[in-house]
Amino acid sequence: MEEGGNPGSLTKVVHLLVLSGAWGMQMWVTFISGFVLFRGLPRHTFGLVQSKLFPFYFHISMGCAFVNLCILASQCSWAQLTFWEASQLFLLLLSLTLATINARWLESRTTAAMWALQTVEKERGLGGEVPGSHQGSDPYHQLRGQDPKYSALRQQFFRYHGLSSLCNLGCLLSNGLHLAGLALALHNL
Template identity: 40%
Template structure:
């Protein structure tokens, strides 16, 4: 009696290597999201100066957003290759939709919201530096000085409103991807023997 090697697949089943890649991309994106959103962001925001925190974010976030959208794309691709559309169950169709939403939202964040947020923040920091602001530790300290700057400088006020808009949009995209990846992890846990 001959046995089929573990890495080989029967008709329609993903190989062990495909499952491994899928797990690596999904867990990498999930791990980055949890670390950046709930751990490093909070720690840096409360322990670094406003401008240092902003500078680190402006350098870190493009990599975070682009790597996340790449992971989401490969997750969708691997799943779609091993699940032909004519054979999809309702659960698999839902999973494809979740991956597609994640790819789309992560891509928008990488190419638009995240990039614009960093550009606006850089412009704001230049104005803040010229007024002797930005070296306070924590984001809520000295809020009154920033409010006064907004009232006295229309350009800064415009940047502040734009930053709030784009930062909130970027945060919503990030939250959407966290939810999508959480659902995908649940699906994967429920279907460990397949994909």
């Protein structure tokens, strides 16, 4: 740290690069790549791609959140912590917690449920089509009605997927709010 308790220039640059890199990655994965891949790839290929990317994505998010929290925590004067500093620390702690839940718990369960779903779908000749490309009645809807095991697997998958999505959105929002906080604290631009 520089004199007066201010972080050095390198610390500031690392903090901003790691935070903005994580937030940019989260924006891309959440709002761009998933939708593009979902609309352009066969259903099971999309699942395979996501199963390979998401472990890296969640662990990188977790690592970035950890680095940012460590940097910010090391800069705080804990005896005189202001509400603003506490809220910024809370945002980074929330991001770390949610990214860790995704990386260490939800991702593996979501992927396992997806593989189980795909096994049943492959047995029925499904999964090779691009979503939205089938004509007539939805074969997946029919399968849910005919096979209680498939219906239960689907509910399990969407439960884990939904929780994972909420955690991901929480990380995205936490990092975005922290970035906004950094921007508001700028004296020159």
